[in-house]
Amino acid sequence: MALMYTKMLILITITATILAIGSSNPNFEQGPQNWNFGVNHTNEPFRHKNPVQASRRIIVGGSDNWRFGFNYTEWARTNAPFFFNDTLVFKFDPPSDTNAHPHSIYLLPNLWSYLRCDLRWAKRVANTSQGGGEGFEFVLNKWKPYYFACGESNGFHCQSGMKFFVMPLFRCNPNFQKGPQNWNFGFNYTNEPFRHTNPIQNSRRIIVGGSDNWRFGFNYTEWARTNAPFFFNDTLVFKFDPPSNSNAHPHSIYLLPNLWSFLRCDLRWAKRVANTSQGEGEGFEFVLNKWKPYYFACGESNGFHCQSGMKFFVMPLFRWY
Ligand SMILES: *[C@@H]1O[C@H](CO)[C@@H](O)[C@H](O)[C@H]1NC(C)=O
Ligand SMILES: *[C@@H]1O[C@H](CO)[C@@H](O)[C@H](O)[C@H]1NC(C)=O
Ligand SMILES: *[C@@H]1O[C@H](CO)[C@@H](O)[C@H](O)[C@H]1NC(C)=O
Numbered sequence: 001m002a003l004m005y006t007k008m009l010i011l012i013t014i015t016a017t018i019l020a021i022g023s024s025n026p027n028f029e030q031g032p033q034n035w036n037f038g039v040n041h042t043n044e045p046f047r048h049k050n051p052v053q054a055s056r057r058i059i060v061g062g063s064d065n066w067r068f069g070f071n072y073t074e075w076a077r078t079n080a081p082f083f084f085n086d087t088l089v090f091k092f093d094p095p096s097d098t099n100a101h102p103h104s105i106y107l108l109p110n111l112w113s114y115l116r117c118d119l120r121w122a123k124r125v126a127n128t129s130q131g132g133g134e135g136f137e138f139v140l141n142k143w144k145p146y147y148f149a150c151g152e153s154n155g156f157h158c159q160s161g162m163k164f165f166v167m168p169l170f171r172c173n174p175n176f177q178k179g180p181q182n183w184n185f186g187f188n189y190t191n192e193p194f195r196h197t198n199p200i201q202n203s204r205r206i207i208v209g210g211s212d213n214w215r216f217g218f219n220y221t222e223w224a225r226t227n228a229p230f231f232f233n234d235t236l237v238f239k240f241d242p243p244s245n246s247n248a249h250p251h252s253i254y255l256l257p258n259l260w261s262f263l264r265c266d267l268r269w270a271k272r273v274a275n276t277s278q279g280e281g282e283g284f285e286f287v288l289n290k291w292k293p294y295y296f297a298c299g300e301s302n303g304f305h306c307q308s309g310m311k312f313f314v315m316p317l318f319r320w321y
């Protein structure tokens with residue numbers, strides 16, 4: 001589960017990065033039919049050789065359709081990226097005498113439900129009989145992650161592999177203005193969900209916890225969630241008081257090696273990045289200068305501070321220059 005989660009984060013970020021790279025090249029050839037990526041890096045990680053169509057119809061699972069015993073996470077990974085307005089087609093047989101274990105399609109509300117196959121707050125998008133014939137069509141027309149799962153057998157189908165998630169990307173717009181200084185997005189959608197109106201700053205200085213600083217009793221996972229995304233080269237600033245007569249329970253900053261340690265607040269293989277007195281004054285600065293997930297935690301009181309909320313993780317994204 002931990003592995004999958006990490007992979008997922010990486011996947012999300014890879015897709016975000018592909019988008020960043022895709023929209024970052026000023027040598028974009030103009031022309032309304034030219035729906036390529038605008039990429040001309042020689043070292044790019046990902047390239048479409050053929051012109052990209054405006055939208056696609058993708059059969060989930062390919063010739064396997066939507067069935068028990070197939071790993072759709074793996075399928076989604078190898079078939080990514082998916083784009084805005086792509087149509088996913090789910091094909092599955094309706095219940096019948098020969099089909100005692102039919103399938104369905106649910107959308108899970110978040111990553112946590114997805115990881116756990118927790119269907120309690122899931123929303124059904126297709127019942128067991130809607131996958132017949134040409135299949136059930138689902139258009140990726142929102143800019144958000146979609147967590148799909150089969151909702152049958154109390155989550156057993158989901159746990160056995162019938163789940164996957166996608167984060168649709170935007171295609172590059174052909175109306176990209178040429179010019180070497182014009183490092184904008186290459187987007188010209190009027191309804192785009194995300195737009196920088198001001199030139200993007202190169203990096204930010206973010207105080208962890210905002211005015212709460214780095215303190216006991218604050219939920220930093222929640223803070224990180226509402227303050228995401230974080231970008232490559234952003235500086236996180238941790239402010240906390242040094243030990244003193246009036247501060248018997250000081251804090252520190254550790255980096256945990258993986259999601260597993262993070263979930264359990266297992267500090268055994270953690271690396272200290274700041275001791276209890278380094279959060280004074282202007283605070284301790286940490287630059288997100290690697291492209292990897294960072295699992296932060298307070299290392300004091302044998303993990304009790306961590307368990308009580310003093311932990312969060314970030315996965316820095318690349319900016320869309
Ligand atoms: C892409 O790069 C190649 C080699 O660097 C160059 O010959 C070509 O003109 C470039 N294409 C565009 C559209 O900039
Ligand atoms: C997505 O499809 C809708 C309806 O067909 C269309 O109005 C919209 O322009 C499309 N958006 C993108 C980004 O392709
Ligand atoms: C599934 O949904 C369709 C369309 O809403 C409906 O006609 C059908 O009766 C439903 N089938 C079941 C098994 O609920």
Ligand SMILES: *[C@@H]1O[C@H](CO)[C@@H](O)[C@H](O)[C@H]1NC(C)=O
Pocket residue numbers: 003004071072073074077159160161
């Ligand atoms: C599906 O594949 C992924 C790796 O791509 C693996 O982490 C996961 O455990 C697999 N799921 C099942 C149910 O086998």
Ligand SMILES: *[C@@H]1O[C@H](CO)[C@@H](O)[C@H](O)[C@H]1NC(C)=O
Pocket residue numbers: 175176177188
């Ligand atoms: C962006 O779209 C607007 C309105 O559709 C249009 O007036 C403008 O010229 C477009 N800009 C570019 C760079 O294509």
Ligand SMILES: *[C@@H]1O[C@H](CO)[C@@H](O)[C@H](O)[C@H]1NC(C)=O
Pocket residue numbers: 202232233289
């Ligand atoms: C990050 O900062 C370093 C050092 O200031 C700089 O060399 C590098 O280009 C920056 N990278 C990005 C992606 O902004």
Ligand SMILES: *[C@@H]1O[C@H](CO)[C@@H](O)[C@H](O)[C@H]1NC(C)=O
Pocket residue numbers: 275276277278
């Ligand atoms: C914390 O680290 C700083 C800088 O490395 C050092 O000067 C200080 O003595 C350390 N404080 C404690 C309590 O270990």
Ligand SMILES: *[C@@H]1O[C@H](CO)[C@@H](O)[C@H](O)[C@H]1NC(C)=O
Pocket residue numbers: 219220221222225307308309
């Ligand atoms: C922090 O908030 C998250 C949801 O955002 C929740 O899942 C978690 O249990 C909370 N942690 C603590 C220690 O309250």
